[in-house]
Amino acid sequence: MLRRILAPLVTLWLLTSAPLSAQGYPPSQRGSVSQRVAFTDISIAYGRPTARGRALFGALVPWDSIWHPGADLATQITVSRDITLEGTPVAKGTYTVWLIPRATGAWTFILNRKKNIQHTPYPGAAYDALRLEVMPDQASSVESLTYQFPMVLRDEATLRLQWGTTGVAMKIKAPYRPE
Template identity: 35%
Template structure:
């Protein structure tokens, strides 16, 4: 009898605890990762970022102002890990982990790889003295609206393009293996 009362007590409180769970604090911009592998399946590059949603908002030029540095996603600043030395538009990038910032504009974006990592957003965290590189990439019109900010690698000969898109805009950054 004592065991039965104990079992009923456990079941009652377990069920009421499960029913009382509140998931309203779940991150509104969930974290995601994209990775590209070499032909031998070893990692070439990886990006960890958070995916904000459009939610009927005007994105570029409003939520993400033109001409201002952006963490390229939400929450923690986006991080890129390069597993082997690569080049991006002719600039050498040693293997390592970098923070990826962008400065969106209507017709082109400035892409920045920065040596300061593990930072939240941009306010008081971005240090231009730690920039490894800055390149320009044309802003392109997406074939269809992109609801959540998204990043993906597209394999190319001897490397991969990193695609970043949100709303009606995307940019493409070519990462090439050093030969």
């Protein structure tokens, strides 16, 4: 009798407490990309959510709300030397990346000083190092969120992030000269 009662309870406990590897792979894999621009190293570490047939912007990612473009841990960008992003100075260091997508017009791209944090909640404007207005564009669809450097020329580069058919691109200038 006791065995009939305990067996289902033990089975339920084993199923719900099994390690992640026994339950399957995480839906959002970790990714990274790095690029040397002139003498400056830029690296991005992020979670790569997948679209899986879902409507993305304006649905899963609401308009006019701060969104973390990544999954799980907040996306981090590290620059080894001072740069400019869309003409705005960015000091060397590590930042987390945030966006405010909008149905029409420019989106707000945010670099925040809080690092090694989860992708939610947003740490607050008091920690912002940079806010830029950037225009989204449309391109061929990508299933997983992607950060890339599609153009690098001497001390200039383009940083692009894209998910689904929507992306934003930003110009980087890395003017450091070795002494």
